[in-house]
Amino acid sequence: MAVVDSGVKTSRELDQTPTWAVAGVCAIIILISLALEKGLHKVGTWFTVKQKKALFEALEKVKAELMILGFISLLLTFSQYYIAEICIPVKVANTFLPCPLKYPAKSKLPGGARRLFSLERRILAGGKGAACKNGKVPLITVEGLHQLHILIFFMAVLHVIYSATTMGLGRLKIRGWKQWEEETLSPDYEVSNDPSRFRLSHETSFVRAHTSYWTKIPIFFYMGCFFRQFAKSVSKSDYLTLRNGFINVHLAPGSKFNFQRYIKRSLEDDFKTIVGVTPFLWASFVFFLFLNIDGWLTLFWASLIPPIIILSVGTKLQAIITRMALDISERHAVVQGMPLVEGSDKYFWFGKPKLLLQLIHFALFQNAFQITYFLWIMYKFELTSCFHDNFGLRIAKVVFGIGILFLCSYITLPLYALVAQMGTQLKRSIFDEHTSKALENWRKAALKNEQNI
Structure with a gap:
C-alpha cells in the first residue's frame, strides 16, 4: 500500500519545475505577445499608408493605455508578497x-x-x-492580488475590443451618408436648390420635418427630440441642410466640398479623444471600486449613469437641429434656395461643443467598466457568487450596456460629429493631410523667421 507523506509540498518553485515546462510556457507567452505587437504594427502601417493620421494617433493611444496596464500588472507582480505581508x-x-x-x-x-x-x-x-x-x-492576500491581475487583463482586452467596435460602428453610420454627398454633384440637385429660387420656409423639407405646433411647447419639444434619436437620427434633409450651412459660413457658397469625407475625418479626431483614459477616468474607476459595498448597490446605480448621459446628449443634439429649424421659420417667411442654418456655440450647453464629447467619453468608459467587471466576476467568482444576488438583473444590465454601446457608437457619436460642425470654431480636420502638413510647416517657418528677426 502506498503511503502518502503529508510533509510533501503540494506546490513547486522553479528550481523543482522541469525545464521543458518553463521553456514551453515562456515560448507560448512570447509568441502571443509578438503576434499582438506585430498585428498592431501592421494596423498602424495601414493607417499610415491610407493617410489616416487621426486613427494612427488613436492606435498609439491604445498602445499607451495597454502599456500602462502592463506596468500596473508588473508592479502588482513584484509587490504582491510585500503587500500581503501588511x-x-x-x-x-x-x-x-x-x-x-x-x-x-x-x-x-x-x-x-x-x-x-x-x-x-x-x-x-x-x-x-x-x-x-x-x-x-493580511491587507490583501496573494490570491486576491492575483484576482486583480485577472481584472487588469480583462480591462486590456475589452479596451481594444470596445475601441474597435466604437470606431467600426461610427464609420459604418457615416458611410451611409456617402450617397447623399454624391447626389450634391448631380444636375438635379443644383436645379432643386437653385439660389435664385424662392419658397416659403415652412414648405422646405427640413423646416417641415422639425417644426409643428407641438415643438413650441417645451415638454413636447424635448420629448420629440428624445424619441427622434431612435427613429431616424439623421435624415437626408438634415444632412443636406447642415452641409449647406457649413459651406456657406466657412467656405465659399456653392463650393464643391466633400462634406461627408470631412465628417469622417472629424469622427476620427473625436475617436482619438475617446480611446484615451484620463486621470479623471482612472479616479472614477477607483472610486466605484471603493464604493462597491455589500447592500449599497453601487454598481447598479453606476450602471445607470452611461444610459442617462448618452440619452441626454442624443436629445440635446436633436434639440440643436430642431432649434435651428425653428430659428429659420421665425427669421424668414421666405427662403432663397436651400434653408440656411446659422451655426453658433449658443446652441450647445454652456456654449461649449466639446463638453458633449467629454460626456460621451465618460459614459463610454463607465459602460466599458461595467461590462468588464461583470465578465471578470463571471470568470473568477462564477455566476452564483454573492456578486450576482439578483442574476436576472445583472444579465439585463449587461444586455442594456451592450445596447448603449451600439446606440452611442452608431447613433450618438456620428450625430455629434455632424452637429458639432455647427459651432463657431472651425475644426482642423477640414483640411486634408497634405494641406494640414503644409500649413504646419508654414507655421513653423513663420515662427522661425520671427525669432531670427
Whole structure:
C-alpha cells in the first residue's frame, strides 16, 4: 500500500519545475505577445499608408493605455508578497466588504475561520503568506492580488475590443451618408436648390420635418427630440441642410466640398479623444471600486449613469437641429434656395461643443467598466457568487450596456460629429493631410523667421 507523506509540498518553485515546462510556457507567452505587437504594427502601417493620421494617433493611444496596464500588472507582480505581508486588525478587515461576511468573528472554530480561509488562499496561490499575529489578517492576500491581475487583463482586452467596435460602428453610420454627398454633384440637385429660387420656409423639407405646433411647447419639444434619436437620427434633409450651412459660413457658397469625407475625418479626431483614459477616468474607476459595498448597490446605480448621459446628449443634439429649424421659420417667411442654418456655440450647453464629447467619453468608459467587471466576476467568482444576488438583473444590465454601446457608437457619436460642425470654431480636420502638413510647416517657418528677426 502506498503511503502518502503529508510533509510533501503540494506546490513547486522553479528550481523543482522541469525545464521543458518553463521553456514551453515562456515560448507560448512570447509568441502571443509578438503576434499582438506585430498585428498592431501592421494596423498602424495601414493607417499610415491610407493617410489616416487621426486613427494612427488613436492606435498609439491604445498602445499607451495597454502599456500602462502592463506596468500596473508588473508592479502588482513584484509587490504582491510585500503587500500581503501588511497586516490589519480583523475588525478593520471586516468593514466595507463587497459581499456578506462568510466567517464572522464570533466563529468558534479554533484559530478563527477567517485566518484559516486566508491561509488556504495563500497556499492555493503558491506563495508565501503573511505571518500575522493573532487578531490580524493580511491587507490583501496573494490570491486576491492575483484576482486583480485577472481584472487588469480583462480591462486590456475589452479596451481594444470596445475601441474597435466604437470606431467600426461610427464609420459604418457615416458611410451611409456617402450617397447623399454624391447626389450634391448631380444636375438635379443644383436645379432643386437653385439660389435664385424662392419658397416659403415652412414648405422646405427640413423646416417641415422639425417644426409643428407641438415643438413650441417645451415638454413636447424635448420629448420629440428624445424619441427622434431612435427613429431616424439623421435624415437626408438634415444632412443636406447642415452641409449647406457649413459651406456657406466657412467656405465659399456653392463650393464643391466633400462634406461627408470631412465628417469622417472629424469622427476620427473625436475617436482619438475617446480611446484615451484620463486621470479623471482612472479616479472614477477607483472610486466605484471603493464604493462597491455589500447592500449599497453601487454598481447598479453606476450602471445607470452611461444610459442617462448618452440619452441626454442624443436629445440635446436633436434639440440643436430642431432649434435651428425653428430659428429659420421665425427669421424668414421666405427662403432663397436651400434653408440656411446659422451655426453658433449658443446652441450647445454652456456654449461649449466639446463638453458633449467629454460626456460621451465618460459614459463610454463607465459602460466599458461595467461590462468588464461583470465578465471578470463571471470568470473568477462564477455566476452564483454573492456578486450576482439578483442574476436576472445583472444579465439585463449587461444586455442594456451592450445596447448603449451600439446606440452611442452608431447613433450618438456620428450625430455629434455632424452637429458639432455647427459651432463657431472651425475644426482642423477640414483640411486634408497634405494641406494640414503644409500649413504646419508654414507655421513653423513663420515662427522661425520671427525669432531670427
